[in-house]
Amino acid sequence: MSQLQPSPQGASPPLVSVLVSTCNAARYLPGCLDSLLAQTIADQLEILVIDSGSQQEESAIVRRYQAAHPNIRLLRTERETVYAAWNRGIAMARGRYLTNANTDDRLAPEALERLSGALEADPQAGLAYADALVTSTDNAGFADAFAGSGAVSGCFHWPAFDPALLLRVCFVGPQPLWRRQLHAAHGLFDPSFHSAGDYEFWLRICRHTRFVHLPAVLGLYLERPGSLEHRNARRNQEETARARQRHWDAASGPLPPAHSGFLRRYRLQAFSPDEPAPGRPEVSVIVPTRNRPAQLARALESIAAQTFRNLEVIVVNDGGADVSEVIRTARPGQASVRCISHPRCLGAAAARNSGLRLSRGRHIAYLDDDDIFYPRHLETLLGAARTQQARFVVAQAVQARYGARDGRRLWHRLHPTSPLTLEALLVRNRIPTLAVLHHREALGTAGFFDESLPTHEDWDLWIRMVQNFGAVVMAEATCEFQTRSGPDALTARQRHNFLETMRVVHGRYGHLARDPEAVRRQQRAVERRLEAELFGVMRWVLPVLRPLQSTLRTAASFLSHALLPRLRALAARLRG
Missing domain, CATH: 3.90.550.10 (Spore Coat Polysaccharide Biosynthesis Protein SpsA; Chain A)
Structure with a gap:
């Protein structure tokens, strides 16, 4: 030695x-x-x-x-x-x-x-x-x-x-x-x-x-x-x-089995498309959940109704109450279902990343616990991915509001994801998470969800996906997401996070634009609108401005019909 x-x-x-x-x-x-x-x-x-x-x-x-x-x-x-x-x-x-x-x-x-x-x-x-x-x-x-x-x-x-x-x-x-x-x-x-x-x-x-x-x-x-x-x-x-x-x-329960x-x-x-995996599913559906058992059951039932069957479901319980009975009762058809539980709430990005690391499918789809797939959702997106050899496919989605008491759908509308260009995506998120299907190989290039972002973590990843692979956008609406109560339901911290993470994403990727200055102007406009919506600026500005409209119109009429003729006459006398 x-x-x-x-x-x-x-x-x-x-x-x-x-x-x-x-x-x-x-x-x-x-x-x-x-x-x-x-x-x-x-x-x-x-x-x-x-x-x-x-x-x-x-x-x-x-x-x-x-x-x-x-x-x-x-x-x-x-x-x-x-x-x-x-x-x-x-x-x-x-x-x-x-x-x-x-x-x-x-x-x-x-x-x-x-x-x-x-x-x-x-x-x-x-x-x-x-x-x-x-x-x-x-x-x-x-x-x-x-x-x-x-x-x-x-x-x-x-x-x-x-x-x-x-x-x-x-x-x-x-x-x-x-x-x-x-x-x-x-x-x-x-x-x-x-x-x-x-x-x-x-x-x-x-x-x-x-x-x-x-x-x-x-x-x-x-x-x-x-x-x-x-x-x-x-x-x-x-x-x-x-x-x-x-x-x-040992007090934590039995040791989970070792696997990838x-x-x-x-x-x-682990994301190689050639990785040997006996009985490997074609699609892995990642379902984060936290303390919404009724909505989770509805989401799992929508997976059970899929016309495409070669899939697995990974439920990620992000620090919530036990969901094993919900999964057992609403077992999605013949699909394999696995569940991982975080000891505490780690956030949407961490929950989806945990699901990704357990997944085995060649393609990945996402479904939040309060959203649903329509029956042909996976079949439609997977068909497009195969026929067009696409790494990143996006469906149209329906946005809906349901009654809190009776669960009836109060209204719905199409949430268009097209036209979907990188330039447009740099300004605001146009892609609901449940509308996405991507090849697992794409993760090797684009990376995972950024766990430092408490919100907009999905938008951040979609930009990286579109930057590297572009996007195939379907014309058909194949899924539905809920709008619960809008910005009014957000806490002060969540409102702050929502605006701040938008600014973070804007700052990260604006340089990718063909015309960065033009995109930056659009980004600032979106930030100002969001700030007004989230922090209630328009709620007190508009009530003040509306009564002033009548006063301003009266003043303008007085100036044009009464005061201006007198001023002209006075000016003429002074010139004489």
């Missing part, structure tokens, strides 16, 4: 120690080191490279970098697991914080500054994690993701921290940063794991410290079949199940 070079005598401790385990990854290592040396706090880093018996020239590469960067240290060992290598690095680390840097992943220049800043600002938090882009392009740099090079194939939008949810799926991304002192209190990584040892450690500490999620894209993750994570999918799944079993609280929805990464491989 080669000895780790000592740190410079008298050098102050670094802020962050970076653990780089490498084995036969020489072609990725220079890009990894360059990404770390480009960090805005590069002078506060120590980079610990553990060469685990590589047969390639990683050690020689590191020594060349060391000539100019004394904060890089190298240790060469026999072949061992990545977690054994990390443990060696932790034993030598001097930084207040630790992070792992996979040789084939890349960081935004400000990533470690922002992650460490989050923990500096919150002494009670032990780990910070952020969102990441996904690429299948070897050695793509973080800047390539924003250069229109086609390097990006997806995005990880992780949820906010929740220990119970972490037991169901690992939402800590591939590039977290954590406090070194956690290992003194809770031990090192378990070196017997090959691919899920980090997940096991996150589960070990999540009951003792809080994690902080930064809803910002700070990393680039390489999705490649040859990676350690993908070479042995069965072992990865078994290790994930073992980690979960080790930390599952519980894999430690939200891997885009």
Whole structure:
């Protein structure tokens, strides 16, 4: 074993120690080191490279970098697991914080500054994690993701921290940063794991410290079949199940069975159209629900009435009362029905994302619990997707209002989704969620719902879908959504969120327009109208203006018929 070079005598401790385990990854290592040396706090880093018996020239590469960067240290060992290598690095680390840097992943220049800043600002938090882009392009740099090079194939939008949810799926991304002192209190990584040892450690500490999620894209993750994570999918799944079993609280009930929805990464491989899946359904219908059992039953009955039968239903109970009896009673025909429950309300985006991660269908449809499909909805949209080879299909939808007491439909009208162009969609959302059917493969490019948006999360994703795939719009209305009480029903916080998230979406995508200035003018007009509607401006402005109309008309008549002739006569006398 080669000895780790000592740190410079008298050098102050670094802020962050970076653990780089490498084995036969020489072609990725220079890009990894360059990404770390480009960090805005590069002078506060120590980079610990553990060469685990590589047969390639990683050690020689590191020594060349060391000539100019004394904060890089190298240790060469026999072949061992990545977690054994990390443990060696932790034993030598001097930084207040630790992070792992996979040789084939890349960081935004400000990533470690922002992650460490989050923990500096919150002494009670032990780990910070952020969102990441996904690429299948070897050695793509973080800047390539924003250069229109086609390097990006997806995005990880992780949820906010929740220990119970972490037991169901690992939402800590591939590039977290954590406090070194956690290992003194809770031990090192378990070196017997090959691919899920980090997940096991996150589960070990999540009951003792809080994690902080930064809803910002700070990393680039390489999705490649040859990676350690993908070479042995069965072992990865078994290790994930073992980690979960080790930390599952028996009081929480039986441990849910391990399946792809519980894999430690939200891997885009799970969305491959060629993924083998015995008895795989053609369509997965995602149904979020929360404390609306009667409406949920009606929604499920509309799925049961579909003329297209090869489907599965995934009900996501977003922190509400138990719905198992509702599902049992209103079982949608012969369709497979699965239900996942969030321990608390995580919001619409998180609920739909949970459903997506459990889904197996080649196509995805969405149905909120207070909406319904008409019988030919799935058949119609799927037919269009197949005949036109479309990735994103949108139906026309009917908007309806029902009586609160008797449930009778009071009125209805067509909610047109066409004409549907990217320019029009940049201004306002024209697509009801239940009107959409898309290929699951589209998620690999467009990404998931953004869980940082409390509202307009669907609009945000539809823009990305239309940007990448366009849209096939059907002429037929095949579904119906309810309008409950309009803006008057919104709380002050919801009104604020509705306007603020509209501004967020406008700011994100306005640059995609052919004429950004024209689109921005339309966006501002829509924002002003929405602000007036939501905050009641028109309710007090119009009553004041209406009585003034008569007064203004009288004044105008007086000016034109009485005062102006007298003024003209006076002017004539003065000229004479």
